[in-house]
Amino acid sequence: MKKSTRYAKAGEVERNWVLIDAEGATLGRLATKAAMILRGKNKPQYTPNADTGDFVVIVNADKVVLTGNKADQKRYWRYSGYLGGLKFESFREAMAKHPERVIEHAVKGMLPKTTLGRAQGMKLKVYAGPEHPHAAQNPTQIDWRA
Incomplete structure (x- = not known):
């Protein structure tokens, strides 16, 4: 008798809610953990083309840290599409203005750049x-260390 591989369907996935406290967390290590949970890679029924992940709630985003000199050297940019419309801000400036966006940016950069990845990114609450x-x-x- 031949065994077949079981794939998860969109409606039969059980979604849980996970809370991560970011106090003292390193940004990249926290983001990889959150991205893994959002994609569902921590579950045995993980299917690459289906959204099998859980909802992730991250609190204390303003207490996340970077190692080394990255807090001074890391820069975020955005472009309006117009001439001279390229704007930069440092990690410290971004953390002072909107610390939630720093974590969202790091996690969404680790998700697929597809419709599925955007749907998985919607389950992140910071x-x-x-x-x-x-x-x-x-x-x-x-x-987040586990």
């Missing part, structure tokens, strides 16, 4: 402080 409005979903807290 908050600068320790409070979040997703208590009703009863998220399970995990350690």
Whole structure:
């Protein structure tokens, strides 16, 4: 009798909510953990072409750190499409203005650049402080180091 590979369908995936505390976390290591959970690579029914991932809530985004001199040297850029419309800001400036976007940028850079990747990125919720409005979903807290 031949065994066949089982693939997850879109409607039969059970989605959980995961809470990650980013206090003292290294940005890249936190982002890889969050991206793995968003894609569902931590589950046995992972299917590359289906969204099998969980929702991820990250709190204390304003307390994330970088190693070495990257806090001074790392720059984020955006381009308006017009001449002279290229704008830069350093990591420190970005953390002072909008620390949520720094983590979102790091995690979304680790997701696929497809419709599936954008759908997986929608399941990421980042908050600068320790409070979040997703208590009703009863998220399970995990350690980003594990």
